[in-house]
Amino acid sequence: MNISITFRHMDASEAIKSYAREKVAKLQKFLRQPMTAKVTLSLDKLKHVAETRVSSGGAHLEAKESSEDMYVSIDRVIGKLERQIRANKGTAQAKKRRGESVRDGAVPARAATAARPAAKAKKKVTKKAPLRTARAR
Numbered sequence: 001m002n003i004s005i006t007f008r009h010m011d012a013s014e015a016i017k018s019y020a021r022e023k024v025a026k027l028q029k030f031l032r033q034p035m036t037a038k039v040t041l042s043l044d045k046l047k048h049v050a051e052t053r054v055s056s057g058g059a060h061l062e063a064k065e066s067s068e069d070m071y072v073s074i075d076r077v078i079g080k081l082e083r084q085i086r087a088n089k090g091t092a093q094a095k096k097r098r099g100e101s102v103r104d105g106a107v108p109a110r111a112a113t114a115a116r117p118a119a120k121a122k123k124k125v126t127k128k129a130p131l132r133t134a135r136a137r
Contacts, residue, residue, distance in 0.1 A: 008042035033057030050077045
C-alpha cells in the first residue's frame with residue numbers, strides 16, 4: 001500500500017497527514033489488490049479541498065470534495081470512494097453471476113444464442129379508412 005499526500009497553498013500538518021493516511025488505508029479492506037493512493041489537500045480561497053485518486057489492480061477511482069473544514073472534506077471524499085468501490089464490486093459480482101467473464105467481457109454461449117434475432121413474423125395488413133378533413137363552407 002502506497003499513499004502519497006501533497007499539500008497545495010497551505011502548510012503541511014502532521015495531524016492532517018496522519019488523519020488522511022489512516023482514512024485512506026481503511027479503503028484497502030474493500031479492495032483485493034494492493035492499492036496506490038494519491039491525496040491532494042489544498043486551500044482554495046476559504047474552501048478546504050481534498051482530492052483523492054486510488055488505483056488497485058484494474059480499478060481507478062477518483063473523488064473530490066470541498067468544505068469549510070479539511071477533516072470534513074477528507075471524511076466526505078472517503079465516503080465517495082467507498083461508494084465507488086462498492087458499486088464496482090457489485091457490478092463485478094453481478095457479471096460473475098450471469099456467467100460473463102469479468103476480465104475480458106466475453107459473452108457466454110447461452111447468451112449468444114439469445115442475442116440472435118428471432119425469425120420475422122409476417123405482419124397482418126389491415127386497411128384503415130382515410131382521414132376525414134374539414135369541409136369547406
